[in-house]
Amino acid sequence: MPERPKPIVANATLGNKNAVQLVGSYPTMPLTVDCVIFGFDENSLKVLLIKSDLSQFNGKLSLLGDQVHANEDLDTAANRVLYERTGMKKVYLEQAHTFSKLNRHPGGRVVTTVYASLLNINDHSLGITDNELKWHPVSEVKEMAFDHKEILDFCYNWLKKRIQEHPLALNLLPEKFSLRQLQNVYEAILDMKMDRRNFRKKFASMGFLIDTNEMEVHVTHRPGKLYKFDFEQYQLRKKNWVGIDF
């Protein structure tokens, strides 16, 4: 049995009191959002990065991040930052984790909530390229500013797991895609080869592929069929039972 710790100050002194007073007694700190934006092009997984303009980091690569304004929630902030940095709107964004190490920012204590985002590089041309914004192959990113390498690694692991359970990878492709493109996405992200027949059978049996009756054009080999993903059906039928297994 542990010894009884000191009571929490706010409770002891305020009792059944005013919420504004209570919140006023809390320390405040700056909050940022960082976006880890994955894209897919030329059969490899890319991530959208800028060069840090902090002198400490000497042009090291950095995620797309910025302060959270006093009057916006985190989802809004992440969307805004993405828009301000890239000119893109309405991108799928998902909160991944909040990082809070005390010394993670050289300018003082900054807590950051990280959002991961996936998009199709060819459908979203960059409207802005300040700070040398560009796509970098994930496998080639080594050093980064802040704790951003750690964050990138975290999000890459998150992505690997996530695409196996959600049709997230479809966001990396154009609306109409071939099964080869889809398999390339999976192979690139998971960093493994898969059997083509089994891969196609798996997706066919899920029943979310819509045959567009169109084919690839101008390819130097037999053209493949183009499909759309039936997100509507997916929403209706998605699993909630995964099965005990670890």
Next chain:
Amino acid sequence: MPERPKPIVANATLGNKNAVQLVGSYPTMPLTVDCVIFGFDENSLKVLLIKSDLSQFNGKLSLLGDQVHANEDLDTAANRVLYERTGMKKVYLEQAHTFSKLNRHPGGRVVTTVYASLLNINDHSLGITDNELKWHPVSEVKEMAFDHKEILDFCYNWLKKRIQEHPLALNLLPEKFSLRQLQNVYEAILDMKMDRRNFRKKFASMGFLIDTNEMEVHVTHRPGKLYKFDFEQYQLRKKNWVGIDF
């Protein structure tokens, strides 16, 4: 192509500048942590809650939360809050999500990072019971203070998924447990009945159960074997491939 948004102020004005100055220009806000502490007892899933002492909430139930200090990271804060509220230390804690709706706290803007925690009720007696701290069956919790009901629902869903992929539920049981107890945990959390033989086969085949050669005592039926979970083996052999399925 979207119109080019206004440049981000911090970049435009500071250029390649001082990090301290940059962070100093960010708005600050109070940050809290909330702990969703699940426990298991009498074959039902419980959650540890207090009564809010804010007058607005009129004694409604609340998660265990408190401010994050200026000089502590979120993991530390969550552990501290748990200790201060319950007297318990060294509890498994995992960050689940950060909630940031602007009006979620009546005292002003407060962002909260939520940690989920699982523990065995009978192994952890409560050292402190201020604010009517006690265990509530999850299924019976209706109204709560703040957005805590929404947070609880989020964490309950998180838990359902999580226990299917990680040996998390073992934290809800004593070190030595019977397979019946284990199955009860799963049935209570997932809210479904399972076949006893298949459940046992499943766990036996995973190879993480260590037979203690002890039996239940003083039970009004044939006593069951007691097992330990081999966390060490689990760490060595845990899966990282789940298989595409959604």
Next chain:
DNA sequence: GCAAAAGTGTTGTCCTTACACCCATGC
């Protein structure tokens, strides 16, 4: 006609499910 990738089926193995009977203990 050659290179390159599309398209397609079968078989064996493993995992999951469904299901019924006897056993050890407390009272």
Next chain:
DNA sequence: GCATGGGTGTAAGGACAACACTTTTGC
């Protein structure tokens, strides 16, 4: 001896892994 849950095996069905040949297009 009876109530309660412990312990066990098998058969059928479904999912997954492994594997090779023919087809269509561009050049």
